[in-house]
Amino acid sequence: MENLFVSMAAGIRSLLGSGGLSEWATDFLVMFLKLGAILVYILVSALWLVYMERKVSAYMQCRIGPNRVGPMGLLQTTADIGKLISKEFIIPKDADKKLFLLGPILIFMPPLAVFAVAPFGKGMVAIDMNIGVYYFLALASLSTVIIWMAGWASNNKYSLIGSMRVVAQMVSYEMPLILSIVGVIILTGTLNMSDIIHAQENVWFIFLQPLGFLIYLIAAVAETNRAPFDLVEGESEIICGPFTEYSGMGFAMFFLAEYANVVLVSVMATTLFLGGWLAPFGLTFIPSWIWFLLKVYLMIFLFMWFRWTYPRVRVDQLMEFGWKVLVPLSIANIFVTGIGKYLYHSLGW
Amino acid sequence: MSDWVGVALFLVVGLVFGAGGLLTSFLIHPRSKNKYKLETYECGLPTEGPSWIRFKTQYFTYALMFVIFDVEVIYLYPWAVSFENLGFAGLVKMFIFIFILVLGLWYAWKEGALEWK
Numbered sequence: 001m002e003n004l005f006v007s008m009a010a011g012i013r014s015l016l017g018s019g020g021l022s023e024w025a026t027d028f029l030v031m032f033l034k035l036g037a038i039l040v041y042i043l044v045s046a047l048w049l050v051y052m053e054r055k056v057s058a059y060m061q062c063r064i065g066p067n068r069v070g071p072m073g074l075l076q077t078t079a080d081i082g083k084l085i086s087k088e089f090i091i092p093k094d095a096d097k098k099l100f101l102l103g104p105i106l107i108f109m110p111p112l113a114v115f116a117v118a119p120f121g122k123g124m125v126a127i128d129m130n131i132g133v134y135y136f137l138a139l140a141s142l143s144t145v146i147i148w149m150a151g152w153a154s155n156n157k158y159s160l161i162g163s164m165r166v167v168a169q170m171v172s173y174e175m176p177l178i179l180s181i182v183g184v185i186i187l188t189g190t191l192n193m194s195d196i197i198h199a200q201e202n203v204w205f206i207f208l209q210p211l212g213f214l215i216y217l218i219a220a221v222a223e224t225n226r227a228p229f230d231l232v233e234g235e236s237e238i239i240c241g242p243f244t245e246y247s248g249m250g251f252a253m254f255f256l257a258e259y260a261n262v263v264l265v266s267v268m269a270t271t272l273f274l275g276g277w278l279a280p281f282g283l284t285f286i287p288s289w290i291w292f293l294l295k296v297y298l299m300i301f302l303f304m305w306f307r308w309t310y311p312r313v314r315v316d317q318l319m320e321f322g323w324k325v326l327v328p329l330s331i332a333n334i335f336v337t338g339i340g341k342y343l344y345h346s347l348g349w
Numbered sequence: 350m351s352d353w354v355g356v357a358l359f360l361v362v363g364l365v366f367g368a369g370g371l372l373t374s375f376l377i378h379p380r381s382k383n384k385y386k387l388e389t390y391e392c393g394l395p396t397e398g399p400s401w402i403r404f405k406t407q408y409f410t411y412a413l414m415f416v417i418f419d420v421e422v423i424y425l426y427p428w429a430v431s432f433e434n435l436g437f438a439g440l441v442k443m444f445i446f447i448f449i450l451v452l453g454l455w456y457a458w459k460e461g462a463l464e465w466k
Contacts, residue, residue: 085374104370108363110363112366113360113363155400171412182426186429253371316465320463335447
């Protein structure tokens, strides 16, 4: 079980190699298969998460939630997707048509590309890049531009307000997000995802970097525009923010990208702070990829719990909390981590 | 195969996925003609005035702050990676750097760039 996927990849590789393909072509085809597996994982995960979100919110509010389509309502999301695809994709006559179309086309690119460095299990990483963390930070922030572009192109006042909020919020919370990860990098001295996980074999970084984890968690919720930081969409005030004019498949794409981003920040939290695919308490008989998925969905459950517990914050509260609390705290965290690591080394504890 | 070929593959497939999704929808979705359908949505009322206007400058201040901080934060990562090799001198130098960063934050705070007006 442990090596199920790794040996599958090795088997396919040797099969292709014996078929007389050059090494480069074999690598390329194997990469294509890995990409396909990741794409399927994201899609299935998004399907499941929409259902999970509705069920979790239902039980938190003493309701039952979807229970009509399929057993226990499991096919509800599938039906929703079918509906969204078959609805008309309306382009308003006042919109900037090219940019309006480009928004939903581009929105899925950054999250998918970042999944290339996600370590799903022992040896299960599509591209084991030596600058993995940097790559995540660089690509994840591209979503801001795309959402802003979609909102501006809609030529709608709600979209304008929403997209301005996207830029302000995501840009402000990117600072604490980036700064909170520096603490982990100081401890490991590497940006490679697999090496960061190996460095946590003795103790997970959530215990060495509790403040860093907390800041990362808050900033991650804000980066994915989820409640209590969902001012971007803010249904009761600005309809649906930048996505107001999008219907049918265009809306579905933004929705899919949003859930892909939720999975993504959870994957990063698991990798950086929760020991990635390492098994706790020596329970190594359960495969590493199952541990990884367990931790990721635990994180996602936490995000859902936040969403259905806290009310939405105000814009001024959001900005002041980001710049006046989180940024100074994360800088202090870097200070303490740096001094702590230096003392630890020089005193030889 | 270089890592970046893989990254390019991921980016291209991401683009194709988005374009393919929209294309599928264009092929099968219904089309109905109605001149009011293409109007800009404004809760049922006719649209008043343009939306492509000059907007609140407060957002610009935050963007400016972000650019300044982001460029400086880029230098923290190489330092963090080679933390062990740099020793005490590296620690002190980087703390001077962060101190200047904090000074900038303090100035922006004092001048009210962080207040939401």
